[in-house]
Amino acid sequence: MAEKIHAELLIQELSSAGVYDPVSIEKLAVLIRSRAESNEISRRERALTAKVFRDRMQQIEKEGKIRFRALTRTKSAGDFLDCQVSQFLGYGNMGPVFAVSVDRQPFALKIYSSFELQDMMRIHGHFGLAGMLQDLAQEDGQTFLSKFGQKILAKKPSGVYARCKKIVKVHNVGGDGNYIYILMDLLGVDTLNRVDFDLLGCDPFDLCLWAIDCAVGLCHLHIEERRLHLNVRPEAFVRRDVKEEDRLPKYSFFHFPKKYPRRTGTPSLTTEFVLVDHFDTSISASDREPKGLGTVGSWLFVPPENVMQLLKTLRQDHTRFIVQGEPIQAERTVRLKRSQMDDIWALGLTLYQLLSKGRLPFKTPTTATEMINSVLLSKFDFSPIPHQFRSLLEAMLDKVPAQRFQRLLDGCPDNIISRKVMAEAVLYKLEIAAMEIA
Helix, strand or coil, rough: CCCCCCCCHHHHHHCCCCCCHHHHHHHCCCCCEEEECCCCCCHHHHHHHHHHHHHHHHHHHHHHHEEEEECCCCCCCCEHHHHEEEEEEECCCCCCEEEEECCEEEEEEEEEEEHHHHHHHHHHHHCCCHHHHHHHHHHHHHHHHHHHHHHHHHCCHHHHHHCCCCCEEEEEEEECCCCCEEEEEECCEEEECCCHHHHHCCCCHHHHHHHHHHHHHHHHHEEEEEECCCCCCCCEEEEEEEEHCCCCCCCCCCCCCEECCCCCHHHCCEEEEECCCCCCCCCEEECCEEEEEEEHCCCCCCCCCHHHHHHHHHHHHHHHEEEEEEECCCCCCCCCCHHHHHHHHHHHHHHHHHHHHCCCCCCCCCCCHHHHHHHCCCCCCCCCCCCCHHHHHHHHCCCCCCHHHHHHCCCHHHHHHCCHHHHHHHHHHHHHHHHHHH
């Protein structure tokens, strides 16, 4: 059996020596459990976000409303938008999310710290909302948040995936001092990890159609938006109730003109899942530059190749700065190569949880050492997965990137193989499963 790897000491000594910037230290600190902590990594990640927004949250709780300057074409320049807070929905990776009402219409409002975003981008590379603003500046000269708002609102759904509306719709964008606000569709409070499938139903047919929803959302992002999500996880897919006649997609993508064989009276006919959080850590699909730890959404969904890269960098930096005493001359982070394979691995873990009633293929880790050993050394158990999906999940969660890539493309038609968009390969195989189950 392979020797277990212990990483907490590396992180502690590197952090104490100030080798990395504050954001990286905070990100790495999530992987260290103190004696008083027994909660899992994902809860500590949410606690880190809560710490950044503590003062703003107290103000919102006291006032019961959120006011910001609307910067899109839906409001004249300088107009303020008043949002009555109905409910705190939770923390995303980059900020809190509220259910609000504007002119008596329900919306979801997500808040970002512009200071945090700009500071992270300086060290960690272009990503997320700040990176999108910077991309606009490179395209059109000097840019403002208003131009970003106008651009995302001017974009009408186009392309086969965009028309299926599996990414949350943005209605307004605004700013107020240090904060950026994005007003979106209010989808509900049930994310994929909160849904009680014992009540909703666990029929493989329904599960397959919900998995297709997730794959369509990722195809939309990768192909129509040309961005990688980098924070795919069950919380990134939110449940939405729909009328039967509005349930999309109706037609299969790769077996047209066949329709998806939706059965009357099944939960999947009136319930769908929509991708969110695509402004948080996403990067351009054409961006090949390694990114800092600011682009890490949830540690539990980082693929093994990046876990290996993290461990290698920690060891190298420990040797340089701790053992050899090399002076630290500038703020640093751990840079990781990000690609579509990150999203595919994370989608594989997400679908594993969907198809196994919330389980993971490994014991839920609470520390860096446990995470490394779980992802790199443990043998994944696919027995809880219905047999119709087992080979697909085994391919998506292959620990060797090249094998993951090839196994997903095996059996795909030439147009998918030539495009080399892995989300399409996943969708194609889910379509086949849906047709066979029906």
